Amino acid sequence: MTEPKEIAKGTFSDLTTYEKWVRGEGIPIYTGFFVEDLRTLAVEPWERKGGLGAFINLEGTGQTNDAYVCEIPPGGSLKPQRQLFEELIYVLSGRGATTVWHEGGKKLTLEWQAGSLFSPPLNTWHQHLNGQGDQPARYVAVTTAPTMINLIHNLDFIFANPYQFTDRFSGDKDFFSGDGVSYEGRVWDTNFVADVTNFKLSTWEARGAGGSNVMFELANNTMAAHISEFPVGTYKKAHRHGPGAHVFIISGNGYSLLWPEGKEMVHVDWHVGSVFVPPERWFHQHFNSGAQPARYLALRWGSRKYRRGEELARGRDVTTAGKSETSVKLGGDQLEYEDEDPRILQTFKDACAKSGAEVRMDRFFHKK
Numbered sequence: 001m002t003e004p005k006e007i008a009k010g011t012f013s014d015l016t017t018y019e020k021w022v023r024g025e026g027i028p029i030y031t032g033f034f035v036e037d038l039r040t041l042a043v044e045p046w047e048r049k050g051g052l053g054a055f056i057n058l059e060g061t062g063q064t065n066d067a068y069v070c071e072i073p074p075g076g077s078l079k080p081q082r083q084l085f086e087e088l089i090y091v092l093s094g095r096g097a098t099t100v101w102h103e104g105g106k107k108l109t110l111e112w113q114a115g116s117l118f119s120p121p122l123n124t125w126h127q128h129l130n131g132q133g134d135q136p137a138r139y140v141a142v143t144t145a146p147t148m149i150n151l152i153h154n155l156d157f158i159f160a161n162p163y164q165f166t167d168r169f170s171g172d173k174d175f176f177s178g179d180g181v182s183y184e185g186r187v188w189d190t191n192f193v194a195d196v197t198n199f200k201l202s203t204w205e206a207r208g209a210g211g212s213n214v215m216f217e218l219a220n221n222t223m224a225a226h227i228s229e230f231p232v233g234t235y236k237k238a239h240r241h242g243p244g245a246h247v248f249i250i251s252g253n254g255y256s257l258l259w260p261e262g263k264e265m266v267h268v269d270w271h272v273g274s275v276f277v278p279p280e281r282w283f284h285q286h287f288n289s290g291a292q293p294a295r296y297l298a299l300r301w302g303s304r305k306y307r308r309g310e311e312l313a314r315g316r317d318v319t320t321a322g323k324s325e326t327s328v329k330l331g332g333d334q335l336e337y338e339d340e341d342p343r344i345l346q347t348f349k350d351a352c353a354k355s356g357a358e359v360r361m362d363r364f365f366h367k368k
């Protein structure tokens with residue numbers, strides 16, 4: 001029997017490979033349950049990008065995905081990038097353009113503005129430029145970096161990989177035209193949404209309170225997106241699901257409650273520019289206590305084209321709509337209005353009284 005050898009110093013670590021990478025990038029890292037305003041969040045020079053940036057590593061991601069903010073100085077452009085993780089980009093302010101290409105292939109340019117949503121296809125080269133000389137442009141991206149970096153734990157493979165995913169991006173000149181294919185009127189398969197703030201939504205009865213919604217499949221990603229809107233004086237039903245759904249408020253004022261079953265609630269006040277992520281299997285419920293419709297953009301796991309499996313395990317058997325739209329009493333993950341703690345409605349009425357908004361929840365509680 002040979003003597004055990006001493007393990008080299010630094011072999012073991014309490015940090016994941018992703019956490020080490022993030023710490024080494026030299027920009028601020030924001031943690032917790034939410035960020036109040038991404039538009040004004042402090043950012044610092046980010047060598048890798050050639051602009052300014054900050055990481056957002058919220059509790060509710062379970063380190064399955066992450067977000068970062070990046071700012072392009074007035075009249076400037078970022079360095080060309082490619083990386084082996086998906087990236088959904090939502091433009092917070094300014095306007096500009098992004099050029100996308102495969103090594104040696106034709107370059108394709110799309111123009112964006114505040115409110116635009118798009119995704120450089122996986123591992124394509126892409127370069128962002130600010131189209132205005134007098135003010136910065138800022139975007140936020142949700143990425144699959146934690147999953148990919150932790151599994152591969154080799155940054156060269158992630159950031160200097162020559163493989164071209166032609167199944168995700170063929171170089172077709174109409175790739176970012178904004179045209180899409182609609183499934184059942186509520187899911188759009190597209191690669192560019194010019195303005196999520198004004199995109200036309202479809203009604204969605206299942207989550208309650210006269211809400212409307214539309215979902216997006218972008219750039220053949222495994223991540224997906226949706227927009228939801230709910231009227232003045234209303235709130236949605238509580239529900240729960242897996243980690244990593246980044247909720248960006250794009251209009252209105254209100255608050256959300258997040259809680260693990262039977263435990264204390266976390267209260268998050270929000271307005272345009274806020275982001276939060278409900279942790280895995282925590283109930284969460286969104287309240288519009290302001291004077292105008294509330295709309296949010298969710299960037300998350302859950303493509304319907306490219307399933308990861310978790311959604312199927314939880315969503316398949318109760319109804320075709322899936323467990324997140326089915327009452328907990330029927331084995332689903334949604335709390336119906338009549339089953340919720342009466343204090344939820346009372347707190348909402350108090351919040352509306354403060355802002356002067358009229359409560360319009362009665363008809364949802366007395367539905368036959």
Ligand SMILES: [Fe+2]
Binds near residue numbers: 239240241245284
């Ligand atoms: Fe949710």
